Amino acid sequence: MNPMNRLAAVVSLAAVLPFGSQAAESQGAVEVVHYWTSGGEAKSVDVLKKIIEKDGFVWRDGAVAGGGGAAAMTVLKTRAVSGNPPSAAQIKGPDIQEWGRLGLLTSIDEVAKANDWDNLLPRQVSDSMKYDGHYVAVPVNIHRINWLWLNPQVLKKAGVTELPTTLEQLYAAGDKLKAAGFIAIAHGGQAWQDTTIFENLLLSIMGADGFRKSFIDMDPATLTGAQMTAVFSALRRLQAYLDPDGSGQDWNLETAKVINGKAGMQIMGDWAKSEWTAAGKTAGSDYACVPFPGSQGAYSYTVDSLAMFKPSSNNDTPANTAARNDLARVALEPEFQYVFNQNKGSIPVIKGLDMSRFDSCAQASAKDFATAEQAGTLAPSMAFNMSTSQAVQGAVFDVVTQFMNDRNADPSQEGARLLAAIKATQ
Structure with a gap:
């Protein structure tokens, strides 16, 4: 990854401290509510956790099992209503728009622009990650x-x-x-x-x-x-x-x-x-x-994505913003996309990524997605x-x-x- 892209993830403090010392000294934290809890899914989340921790931030895991995500959404709603939302939560499709209309999501346009998400992602995917024209979520895969x-x-x-x-x-x-x-x-x-x-x-x-x-x-x-x-x-x-x-x-x-x-x-x-x-x-x-x-x-x-929430007043710190932006950046880097999707069974969301590392089912899936995208037969x-x-x-x-x-x-x-x-x- 270009050093400038890494710098963009922590632009709020870039003028004060270099990235490495800022991350190590601030210990900004990111809390993620999700329902990736089966064996293969848990391995995938662990990949993301280790990268975030390697970058010097604290990962707080909010895994909630059961109900195909319904239980996690119940927890998320309770947290949001009480004024204590997580940094990010696993949310999909139109529900991103619903949370956006409630005024609870925050823009990550700085990260998206620095890493050229508009050209990196399929149009159908990038559109669903935006609310009111602004990126408020990051996609991690295509299932x-x-x-x-x-x-x-x-x-x-x-x-x-x-x-x-x-x-x-x-x-x-x-x-x-x-x-x-x-x-x-x-x-x-x-x-x-x-x-x-x-x-x-x-x-x-x-x-x-x-x-x-x-x-x-x-x-x-x-x-x-x-x-x-x-x-x-x-x-x-x-x-x-x-x-x-x-x-x-x-x-x-x-x-x-x-x-x-x-x-x-x-x-x-x-x-x-x-x-x-x-x-x-x-x-x-x-x-x-x-x-x-x-x-x-x-x-x-379906596309697994992490929507970014406006922090509560006690969590609204530059260090936590840097941690959240690091999460958004890492999620769309090839290093994470390869390992995460190999573990999870899905395919990378990045357009044109080399699929030779993947098995025959994933290769067929990527080929079929591209064909359906061209033919207009994608079905959300x-x-x-x-x-x-x-x-x-x-x-x-x-x-x-x-x-x-x-x-x-x-x-x-x-x-x-x-x-x-x-x-x-x-």
Whole structure:
């Protein structure tokens, strides 16, 4: 990194002290609320912590496990309301705008300009990191949602000879896996996991355009149309292949069932790969990855980001500002991007970064993102806070979960229920 870029991270004190002595003597601190708590995710956070500490600052970890981030958001809201926000928090998509409208986020434009973020980041990503034209958050990665993970050894034992590329092939593989005594699809019965499957089916059946109309435009005709009925019908059919003992299970426990040969497949974002990596497994031999059947050409994504909060009066010091700016700078340096994303299963958010260090699944993901960006088939995930507010997301969660729990629910009625639930949030 150019020394001038490092200097920009602590511009507030640059005229007084050189960077090294300032960091060592001030011991500025940065507190981060996040929900990176599984094995691979925790290793990724530790990378960031060590770099920040190496730069002479104090890292205060605010990890909150559970609920796909819901528990962490509860903690964050409590802290913010009480006037004691953290330095930064893991927040995504439209929720960054919501926090910005509340006047609780602070600009990091100095860091962004010094490090040329506008040219460093894909436009779709950089736009979502800004509020009112100012950078208030830093992205750390890109996660692909529409992935299917498979254990080739288990598939072979079940007589599945080809990786599924269509929904019909997915159902056929599920039948063979069940007949051979395996769990066909590892799945934890939690609202966000149910909705991950629903979202992938919607992308498969309705395409990127239908996805956009449903969860960005929230078009009533699309939400209540025949294709939405087909999505819920497919969800009901796929439900027969899900882990019968998965109720309430965390995603990483279900991933372990695929790793350990108890299950054949899992429908999950690429953070699942971090568990394979942590287990010492190799992409292409120990496990396989394919786009969720039928969704080839589209790319459903979420971006992990750290939004920067205005400090409380007792924490508003030049040293803490320097620590916060160092966090923002480090997050978009190649050193961190490589190690963090290799551990976490995601791909770097920096455009054009050399992917030769990454495994075949990550390389395919980066290539598919670039292709979808050019084709206009990127789909910001609803299930992971990239296309809707938390209120709309919660409404969709409720409808999907109720459908999954009521075996007598009519797929043809679910689109109307979905529309009504979304309208109720507005």
